[in-house]
Amino acid sequence: MTTPSAAVTPAAFPAADAALALTPPMPVKVLERIDWASKNYLIVDDFIGVRQLLRESLRSLGAKNIDQASSGGEAMALLNKLRYDVVLCDYNLGEGKNGQQVLEEARVRQLLLPSSVFVMVSAEKSVESVMGAAEHQPDAYLVKPITEGVLLTRLNRVWRKKQVLRPIDQAVVEKDFLRAARLCDEQIAATGKTHLIDLLRMKARMFERSGQPARAREVYEQVLAQREYHWARAGLGKIRLADGEFEQARQMFQTIVAENRHYIDAYDQLALAYQGMGQHEEAGAILERAARLSPNSVPRQRNLGQAALKLGNIPLAEKAFRKCLVLGEYSIRKNPDAYLGLARVCGMKNETKDALQLLLLAQREFGSGSGAEHEFMRLRAKVTEGLVFHESGDERNARRAGEELDAMLQQDPARPSSAICVEMATMLFAVGLKDTPSEVLCHVVRNNHDNTLLQDEIQKIFDKARLQDEGAAMIRAARKEAVDLMNQGVVLWKGGKLREAVEWMREARTQVPDNVRVLFNAVQILVSHMKQRGYDADLDLEARAILERVDKLQPGQGRFAQLMEQVNALLPKPEEEAAADAAPEPSKPADDRPAPKPVSKPASKPSARSSRARRGY
């Protein structure tokens, strides 16, 4: 061969035509050509040479609309203006946001289309890039040095994979996890082995999120029969953990960590297993190791700080919280916990002035937004203030903070989450108040009337406040109130008084807004109403809003998935008849588990969003 242009076997290299070179070089099943030319691209890298290189590569695809940013801030400004189809983003962007923070903020603020491809480019395989490290995973990773061929191959592959996963992702956005699991099976049947492992992983997650650990386990075992994937092993471990088999779970996670020291998710689970066995020192040590491996994760540093605080390891807590604040500066996941935790640390070091300063800062930063976290910021800051004074031995000021909190609680009947309520009550008792903390604890019991573990914990708080018998009586009364609320709804429903039952449950929800059983019953009755009296858009909306709330309070409930499926089945579809399900049984809710289990919170997918900001070319 003399002429280089003809040097390569034609079958191997279809042509110099870049679009052709993208199709697999071997005669495989014909895949439709992806139209790369008309898409919008964003390249983010702080090095101009790399931006030019990537731009040239994209141009050889025919791409015309290519924007560039040299920093995380610039990238966010562009992402705000335009819905890009493809984002190529370097992890390391110098000063300011890093690539992961750009991704997280873009996802949380829904600046990416569901079909958008986000490719993270990094100098090396980092811990964050091995599965399990980050909550928000990019669609693909590219390790430098980047070459055109690899970039184009990966872009094609991730685009195709997104197509396969798209209907499933849509079901996840709608929180219809049972439908999503069925769609996984359909896609496996359609695509064969190509995406099998990815689809099985997705299917297992759907079973987890719909409260079917037994079926999730089957899928994980199916994967492990083929290959030892750490995430499948970890999946089995998590199910063990949820079942309270802490020692078995510990062994499984220990094995994963021994084989792959960077599988960060296993450390978090290992720490939970130790905590479950009451071995808090060990749990703390594991969290410390995890934080060293993945030092740039805000939630990981926060967890470490809180664990260290519980262990009384003040220097470690301080270090973790401070790191958290530094990291949070550019992160959308910045949250007040680190400020409050650091304030406690300052209190324990008798630096109350600094502690108060931090509390002021936290309120300024987080007190003005909307959402539950922001609404209760003043309460949380006040609780911490009381604890800071209490722990630094200043009982007079602790009492004053307690009284101020008391006044705030009496002025506004809204109550924060159960965990914060318990914290408030503990602090109020500690400074010598009685009525308000008792009332707050009763609120918690009413909202968790079937959670015996939590009630034991609350009884202990009463005991410590020397209110043993009064406390026991109050707990009983609060529990009965909740049961009565529920039962009255069921009586109305059984008597066919659907309108009244719906009304009753609305009232019940204002009284026990966090009671998952009441919320489930409320949805069940709404579903009944629609089944018998026809679809109603308002009731449909109401049911979905309640389910949304339940999934936030206690994710991974079986009854959630069933109800979500029933609600979706009621949507009027011209060609399909809603399946006639068996009558629901609100008096005996299917969920008979004794206590809510710590289920890891699933990452919420951004919902669909139209691309209004498309520019005209």
Next chain:
Amino acid sequence: MEEPHHAPELFLFLASTAHDMKNSISVLSGTLERLLGDASPQTEKAYPQMAQMLYQTRRLNDSLMQLLALYKQVGKPGYPFDMQPIETGQLVEQVVALGRVLLESRGIELELEVAPELVMHVDEDLIVGVVSHAVNNAVHYTRDRIRLTVQEVDDGIEIRVEDNGDGFPPPLLATGALLDKGAGGIDFLTNSAGLGLYFAGEVARMHRHRGRTGAVRLENGGPLGGGCFILTLP
């Protein structure tokens, strides 16, 4: 203890320097590929020199990648090994794309014999790196043909890179035979090619399945009569 044996500042410094070097090499080889792609020996007087520059840039790139992987403790639990399912066709496509301009510029023909829909479970970046390095290496040894085959064998997958040159020199074959014994058996002073081979061996060993591990060996002969680089994965 997690990041090997250095102070954190030094590690950060090394990491950011490596990042810079990778950027430079990306730009260098991307630019050369573009220039070569637009030119031909007839139109461009410096064509052979440019081809040589690309070859040397690739060698630089491979060595840097291998050194960094060794620094990150490739072959040990400390390396962030990332196994994913991937179709053989996808993997080969990347190797082909990486080598395309270099092979064209050297007038070398690449034959493929691949079962494209075969699903492998591998760390894609590592395996693409190893196979692509084997192809670059074959560019040095071959006369004018390189053959890349991927096929299912007993208990696994075999990837072969073969050429029609004079075969590997005896010292290199000897080194290949020592791979199972780890770095101790390789004389890096007299044998710079040992690094690539050692890296390939470590990468292969990281791939395990049901008690079996991947392996690398070198042979002379084969269908094209030259050197054969053989990577087996369980």
